[in-house]
Amino acid sequence: MLKIKHKEPIFALIMTGIQSFITIFLTEVLYRGGFSPALEWTKDYTRPFTYNFLLLFLLLASLHMFKRKLYIILSYLITIPLLFLGLASNVKQGIRGVPVLPTDLSLAAEARSMAEFFSGTLHFWTIVFLVVLSLLGIFLVYKIPNQQGSNLIRFLTSVVLLTAFIVIFRIESSNDSTFLKRKLMIIYQMTDQRTTYEIDGLMAGFIQNLKWLKQEIPIGYSQSAINTIISKSDVPEYPNDNDKPNIIMIMNEAFWDPTKMESVVFNQDPLPYFHQLQQEASSGSLNVTVFGGSTVNTEFEALTGLSTHFLPSGSIAYLNYVKKPLPSLPTILRKQGYDTTAIHSWHHWFYDRSGVYRDLGFNRFISMEFMGNPIAHGPFFRDKSVTDEILKKLKQENSGKPNFIFAVTTQNHGPYSTDKKEAFSTIETHLKGDASFSDEAESMLEVYSDNLLDIDQDLERLINELNTMDKKTILIFFGDHLPLLGNEYMVYEEANFYQGTDSYEEYLNMYSTPLLIWDNYSNKKESINIGSSMLTPIILNRAGLTGNPFTNYLLSKYLNDGLSKIPREDFYAVEQMDNETLTELKMLQYDILFGKMYFNDNKKIEVSKNYRLGYKDPKITSISIRKGKDKIVVKGQNFTHNSYVFIDGTAADKISGNTTNITIPFTELKKGTEIMVKVIDQNEKILSSSNKYIYE
Incomplete structure (x- = not known):
């Protein structure tokens, strides 16, 4: 009681x-x-x-x-x-x-x-x-x-x-x-x-x-409202061209031009080839929504045309909002006969990319686990590994289909060392006049710049290779965000590049990365300063390809009304963003992410029926035992960085390996022993398996 x-x-x-x-x-x-x-x-x-x-x-x-x-x-x-x-x-x-x-x-x-x-x-x-x-x-x-x-x-x-x-x-x-x-x-x-x-x-x-x-339904959202918005599109008519260009899109990790800091002196140009290309091809800046991290938000905008500024503050679009197949650049291109490939030199599961890339319309995803022999750079991998994969895909037999390749690199990922440089380091920096960097800031900037020099050389290698190929090709090269050069904007503050003024000029400085659009057939050169959500319509226009109703709307706004970027909300007035356009953009985005896909006549977006990780499953062709019986070599095809030999279901230690051979320690093999090669991720999940090879 x-x-x-x-x-x-x-x-x-x-x-x-x-x-x-x-x-x-x-x-x-x-x-x-x-x-x-x-x-x-x-x-x-x-x-x-x-x-x-x-x-x-x-x-x-x-x-x-x-x-x-x-x-x-x-x-x-x-x-x-x-x-x-x-x-x-x-x-x-x-x-x-x-x-x-x-x-x-x-x-x-x-x-x-x-x-x-x-x-x-x-x-x-x-x-x-x-x-x-x-x-x-x-x-x-x-x-x-x-x-x-x-x-x-x-x-x-x-x-x-x-x-x-x-x-x-x-x-x-x-x-x-x-x-x-x-x-x-x-x-x-x-x-x-x-x-x-x-x-x-x-x-x-x-x-x-x-x-x-949570996302609230926009006032007035309906089929007729969406139809009215998309009917405003006035898109150029393109000539029918059966020779569609290859399109290569590289989002380079933390790629930025440190020579923009006018108070810093470099003993050599960290981006000599990129600066040359800026004079020869179309170039400019890409206004992004993130600083120092959250790479996939820039990626999301670049591939879909949607803006993360209209999503909850701090959200990660790939994890929170890609929950179904979405209209995107790879979806549009696949419907027009393109073979669509995503490449990223990191784990397939990170930011749920292996699932997101399927929903964005790719045919395949070549993650770190499916690269032959990526070259390590600290915990990440050098850009050379990604370039090798791009060239490998371009040189494959592809039934005459044009290629769309979207690649994300990791070499220049932070943190940047404050006390140790790479063996290839050559760049030195200092501040003009009597000012000087702290030791920590100077080291970070020099390590970052040495990375840029290496990346610049690999970009030159890629373009030289593309120039030798008898195929029209467009290359789009840009950074996802500025590098995180120390806590509390250390390098930027010491170089007087960031002063915490919250001015529009400083906002553009801290949220804009270099953009390059090069091709091997048009000699086109223009200045392009856009937001990352405008990349998809701009790329389609450059390639002479029609998009979907949403990208057509964006392109029409760009060409006819001067819409180049969707800035942070407090800078709408500076960019002269009118309320009508903002209302239309938000309603279209709601329709695509959360609504009924009215813009697409209520039809679901179709994904690739053959989507997969990697190009092909590994295949064992033979087994050989070295003289002295100290090693066994498993021979075959399509072996990768994360391929391991399994003997009767038990993983064997790997001594070495490449795309055609994996060497393991010697063990007695009895007649009838089952041998397989499996691609395993960091979490011990089997991603791909070979044929069963029975030892005779």
Whole structure:
């Protein structure tokens, strides 16, 4: 029977208040990187602190409807994730310049696999912290006794507090301006999440971004509205040309021109061939939506024409929104007879590319696991490996089909060493006048620039090869984002390239990468300064190919109305983005990603029925045993970097291998032994298997 006790609920609420205060403060200590900045925020921003405290207190206090031991367990399940959210935001903000957002939670699998690139010390202390907290929780559950009987006041109070929390949370997470936000001075800057979090506090900043996880239906969205929009397209008519050009699109990791920093002196040009091409071919800049990372958002825009500026802040398009076949450049080209190939010198599963590329219309995906012998460059691979794969595909028999190849490189991926250079390093830098770089900044810039020099030489090799081929070819070469040259924009600030002014000029500096469009048949030369979401219609126009209704709309806007880019929202006015065009773009994008595909007459986008990873499955043709019986050589075709020999189902150690031979240690083979070659990924998943070879 419920007993009425007055003192126990009051004491429990006091203890919950203390727990909430400590949790919020410790979370800010982890996020801000120290006790002093957290204390300073608590004193200077007392009202935002109160806002965070109130939300957490209501949630934790409502848990007192349960017995004491269960309360401890449930409160731990809330408190520990908050503390780790603070730690993760500190790490991410140091690397990317922004804290953790709700949409980052879908990156958990990738974060685990990238952990090896973060500080080993941080990783160690994170584990220690987790173990200590877990042991403390176990101790408390074991030592603290449960209440005897039940308490009516405690139960009813908890129900009221839980109801209050649910109501307040729903209001606060879905509205920018509420009574509490106004009274407790909570601000929201979508384009500057760092400021939002630093003023409002970690929990409040995170909650304010939850609203971006859902997409609202645009006002007036209908079949007739979409038909009206696409009917405005005025697209050029192209002559029928059976000799369709090969189209090669290379998104080069962190590719940028550091000579744009006018205060920096280089002992040699880090991009001599690229600078030559800029004078000979079409070139300009590509306005992208990301800085220092989130490569796939630029990739998504470049292949679809859709804008991530219209998606929730901080979201990853490939992971959050490519959930079905989408209209895209490879889809358009495949329908016009192209063989479509994606190449990337990294794991097939990263950012779910193996699934996304299928939905974007590629016929195949050549990931790192399916490359013959990619050349390592730190944890990544040199651009030469990607160039080799491009040339390999172009030289294959292809039944006369033109090729569309989209390639993503990794050689220039950060972080860039602050104390060690490569053997091929030749570039040295310094600042003009009396100013000087810090040792760390100077080293990073020189390592990055030496990479560029190597990449530049490989670009020259590719174009020289393309010039020898008797096939019209267009090459599009661009960067996905600026390189992350140190935390807090270190190199850019020391070179006075970034000054934190938030001006439009500085925005373009920090969010624009070089763009080159070259071909071997037209001698066309023009200045092209566009956003990455405009690449697809521009490429189709350059190749003389008609797109789909959406890309036709974009091209018409580009040619007739001067729409060249979709900038960040706070720069719409500078780019003279009119409300009508913005409304139309957002409605078309909603129709494609979340709606009923009215633009395509309600028809689903068809994917390639023959989509696969790699070109072909490996094939074993023979087995040979070396003299002295110390090694076995498995011979065949289509062996790759991640191909391994299996003997009666058990993987054998690999001594060496190439595309036609894999050498393993000697083992006794009995008649009837089954031998196979399998392509295995980092997670030990079998991606491809050979024929079964029976040893005779």
